[in-house]
Amino acid sequence: MPIENFNKKLDKVLSKKKSDFLESASFQLDNRAWLDMSFEIALNILDVLEAKGWTQKQLAEKLGVSPQQVSKIVKGKENLRLSTISKLEAVLETELIYVANSEKEVERSISQSLDVFGLFLDSVIPKSSKAPKLKSSGSSFQMKENTSSKGKVVKLSTVDDNFAKGA
Amino acid sequence: MKIVPIFADTKRKPPEGLFSVCIDPEKDQRDEFKILDDNLSDPEFLRNFFNKREAFIGAHPFHGSITVREAIRRTRNEYFSLLRIFKDLAEEGITDEELGLVEIFKPLKKSEIFKPQLQKEKAKSSYKSWIRVYALRVAQNFYIVTGGGIKLYKTMQEDEYLKTQLAKIELVKQFLIENEMYDPEGFQELEF
Numbered sequence: 001m002p003i004e005n006f007n008k009k010l011d012k013v014l015s016k017k018k019s020d021f022l023e024s025a026s027f028q029l030d031n032r033a034w035l036d037m038s039f040e041i042a043l044n045i046l047d048v049l050e051a052k053g054w055t056q057k058q059l060a061e062k063l064g065v066s067p068q069q070v071s072k073i074v075k076g077k078e079n080l081r082l083s084t085i086s087k088l089e090a091v092l093e094t095e096l097i098y099v100a101n102s103e104k105e106v107e108r109s110i111s112q113s114l115d116v117f118g119l120f121l122d123s124v125i126p127k128s129s130k131a132p133k134l135k136s137s138g139s140s141f142q143m144k145e146n147t148s149s150k151g152k153v154v155k156l157s158t159v160d161d162n163f164a165k166g167a
Numbered sequence: 168m169k170i171v172p173i174f175a176d177t178k179r180k181p182p183e184g185l186f187s188v189c190i191d192p193e194k195d196q197r198d199e200f201k202i203l204d205d206n207l208s209d210p211e212f213l214r215n216f217f218n219k220r221e222a223f224i225g226a227h228p229f230h231g232s233i234t235v236r237e238a239i240r241r242t243r244n245e246y247f248s249l250l251r252i253f254k255d256l257a258e259e260g261i262t263d264e265e266l267g268l269v270e271i272f273k274p275l276k277k278s279e280i281f282k283p284q285l286q287k288e289k290a291k292s293s294y295k296s297w298i299r300v301y302a303l304r305v306a307q308n309f310y311i312v313t314g315g316g317i318k319l320y321k322t323m324q325e326d327e328y329l330k331t332q333l334a335k336i337e338l339v340k341q342f343l344i345e346n347e348m349y350d351p352e353g354f355q356e357l358e359f
Contacts, residue, residue, distance in 0.1 A: 006181040006306070009348050014177060015169035015189055019198060022174060022257055025250040028208070032247060039243065042210040043236065076210040 039076035041085070041096050046074055048092045062091045168342045170311065171198040174257035184261050185253075185268060185302075187312040188339050199335065203300065203315040207246040213239045216328070220319060230297075230319065242317060245296045249359075261308055268310050272302055272357040275336075287336050289358005299329075300359035301336055305348055310357065313339045 028035060049059060060070040072078050073088075089096050100106050168190055175184025187200035197205070206212045217224060217235040224230050224238050233241070252271060261268050275287035289299050300315040314332040323329040336356060343349055 006348070007178070009346060010170065010177065010182055013168070013170050013342075013346055013348075015171040015192075015198070017169075017171060017189070017196065019171050019173045019187065019201065021200060021204065022254065024204065025254045029247065029250055029254065036243070039208075039210055043214060043239065046211060046214055074211055076208070 034079060035077060037097070038078055038080060041080065041088075042074045042076035044094070044096050045088065045092065048094050052092075059091065063087060168192075168339070169198075171200075173198075173200055173253075173312070174261065181306050181309060183308040185256075185310050185312065188342075190335065190338065198312075199314045200300075200312040203312075206316075207242065207249075207298065210239070213242055216317065217242075223319060227319075242298065245298045248296070249298055249300070268308055272300075272304070272310060272359050275301065275356040275358045287340075287356005287358070299332075301332055302357045302359065303336065303339060303343065304355035304357055305343065311339060311343075315359070 056070045057067045060067040168188055169192055171187045171189055173185040173187055175186055187198035189198045217238045221235055224233055273289055275289050289301055297317050299318045302310045302312045304310050314335045316328050316332055320326050323333050
């Protein structure tokens with residue numbers, strides 16, 4: 001049996017306030033990468049506060065900001081500036097984020113990314129159709145497939161290097 | 168108590184879509200779906216929640232004996248899956264037979280399966296997900312979210328937090344009955 005005058009009954013109890021769920025969901029899905037970082041930083045701050053026995057209010061005093069500002073930071077939704085992170089790290093005497101700080105580390109990171117890309121290529125390109133060398137147009141870099149005793153890796157080398165080798 | 172449309176067509180006869188409730192607007196203006204959304208994305212809430220249950224998740228073989236931080240990260244991943252599901256649902260059609268509300272909400276308990284109306288229902292983001300969204304189905308494609316949470320234990324009664332969610336389902340059910348938004352053939356308690 002359908003409910004009689006359903007819409008009239010609903011109107012009596014319907015809120016005038018509109019839900020912002022869709023806007024909020026879209027924002028979070030579109031900005032997940034930095035929101036995840038903000039979330040992890042918030043968890044790290046909360047861990048340090050607990051270990052030091054500090055309240056959020058005490059942290060706010062040490063930072064010289066309002067308790068509301070600290071409350072926002074530990075909600076994990078703030079797009080934090082590097083200057084804010086540095087200040088937090090100094091006050092908390094803890095490293096909250098890690099930044100690669102040498103050429104070697106950056107190269108290692110690129111190499112790891114390319115290893116993953118190489119594995120991806122292995123999985124999607126049939127062996128017979130796989131070219132041994134990939135050259136991206138307009139770029140000074142080539143991706144070269146090497147086979148070593150440790151297995152297949154994809155390394156980054158400059159075009160000039162390959163010219164020198166007579167490639 | 169007020170009913171808040173999340174994504175719904177309130178002019179349609181009967182109304183269709185996903186609604187929620189604002190239980191005490193003078194105390195907290197947020198609806199229950201918003202409160203759940205806030206809790207699941209709040210590092211402090213999740214940290215407190217799992218710290219209180221650390222011994223259980225650390226030793227329970229069903230959950231893989233995980234740490235608090237791992238449990239929080241798992242919840243965050245499930246939360247984003249849930250956001251995607253509800254966003255797609257809002258954009259692609261609440262009445263779709265494969266993607267619609269009827270497909271994602273399941274009866275809260277077996278005894279609810281044969282109750283056609285005001286059924287308590289639950290929805291979850293994937294088979295192994297521990298996030299729950301609790302809702303009442305008032306009519307076909309008319310669902311009201313009453314709350315939700317993280318279900319670690321076999322029954323809702325084993326967890327204080329979920330016991331409050333059960334109480335809210337009953338509270339909203341009574342409110343709907345008092346306001347004659349009750350059809351004995353369609354009421355259903357559901358879970359996502």
